[in-house]
Amino acid sequence: xxxxxxxxxxxxxxxxxxxxxxxxxxxxxxxxxxxxxxxxxxxxxxxxxxxxxxxxxxxxxxxxxxxxxxxxxxxxxxxxxxxxxxxxxxxxxxxxxxxxxxxxxxxxxxxxxxxxxxxxxxxxxxxxxxxxxxxxxxxxxxxxxxxxxxxxxxxxxxxxxxxxxxxxxxxxxxxxxxxxxxxxxxxxxxxxxxxxxxxxxxxxxxxxxxxxxxxx
Numbered sequence: 217x218x219x220x221x222x223x224x225x226x227x228x229x230x231x232x233x234x235x236x237x238x239x240x241x242x243x244x245x246x247x248x249x250x251x252x253x254x255x256x257x258x259x260x261x262x263x264x265x266x267x268x269x270x271x272x273x274x275x276x277x278x279x280x281x282x283x284x285x286x287x288x289x290x291x292x293x294x295x296x297x298x299x300x301x302x303x304x305x306x307x308x309x310x311x312x313x314x315x316x317x318x319x320x321x322x323x324x325x326x327x328x329x330x331x332x333x334x335x336x337x338x339x340x341x342x343x344x345x346x347x348x349x350x351x352x353x354x355x356x357x358x359x360x361x362x363x364x365x366x367x368x369x370x371x372x373x374x375x376x377x378x379x380x381x382x383x384x385x386x387x388x389x390x391x392x393x394x395x396x397x398x399x400x401x402x403x404x405x406x407x408x409x410x411x412x413x414x415x416x417x418x419x420x421x422x423x424x425x426x427x428x429x430x431x432x
Contacts, residue, residue, distance in 0.1 A: 283364070286364060287364040287365075287367060287368050288368070290361055290364050290365055290368065291364075291365065291368040291372070294318065294365055295307075297318055297321075298310060298314075301314075307369075307372075307374070310380045311380050311383070312380050312381075312383025312384070312385040312386050313385065314380065315362075315365075315380050315381055315383065315386050316385060316386060316389055319353075319358055319361075319362075319386075319389065322353055322358075323352050323353050325353070326351045326352040326353035326354065326357075327351055327354075328351060328352050328353065328354040328397070328401075329343075329347075329349055329350075329351060329401075330349060330350060330351070330352045330396075330397055330400045330401065331343075331347065331349045331400045331401065332349055332350075332400070333400075335347050335349050337349075338399075338400055339399060339400065339401075339402040340401075340402050341401060341402040341403050352397070354397070355390065355393045355394040355397050355398075358390060358393060359390055359394070362381050362386060362390065365381045366379055366381035366382050369381055
């Protein structure tokens with residue numbers, strides 16, 4: 217998956233925010249932008265960096281690949297998270313714990329249904345009916361995001377041994393998300409092993425028949 221689910225551009229109205237965590241300021245909270253047919257829609261307030269980066273890249277010539285553009289947007293988004301954190305965080309003080317906090321915060325904008333163990337559709341890959349189970353960021357989206365941020369950290373001068381996106385706690389968290397979502401959704405994230413083509417057997421030419429005794 218190339219990008220996180222639910223990253224959309226929106227204008228934040230401070231009067232309509234709902235604080236989720238004391239460490240997060242108001243502009244890092246869910247914003248209610250409107251209702252349609254009684255359904256409230258939430259947008260991602262962290263997308264401002266992505267929107268500004270996208271607009272600036274469209275006005276200047278660029279030969280960056282889709283991956284590089286997405287990596288730059290993700291890096292700008294994480295930078296905004298650091299600036300708006302309470303207390304504010306510098307990149308040098310960012311740890312694996314802060315990365316986990318960031319990933320858990322993004323969960324509220326996910327679009328992947330993850331069934332709880334009490335749900336009758338737990339482990340069902342194709343539920344026949346809707347259920348009230350929560351929506352989460354898919355493991356594949358989070359895994360790809362961490363990969364891009366890990367590369368961007370080192371591209372911006374960070375040392376590999378101090379990379380918070382490569383911390384052991386982050387790797388364990390992603391593994392836990394992968395395993396729990398696989399069980400809840402009844403799917404497997406295991407990579408299929410490629411079957412190696414059979415090696416051709418060397419062909420041995422047939423031996424000539426033994427020569428009998430020839431009469432003189």
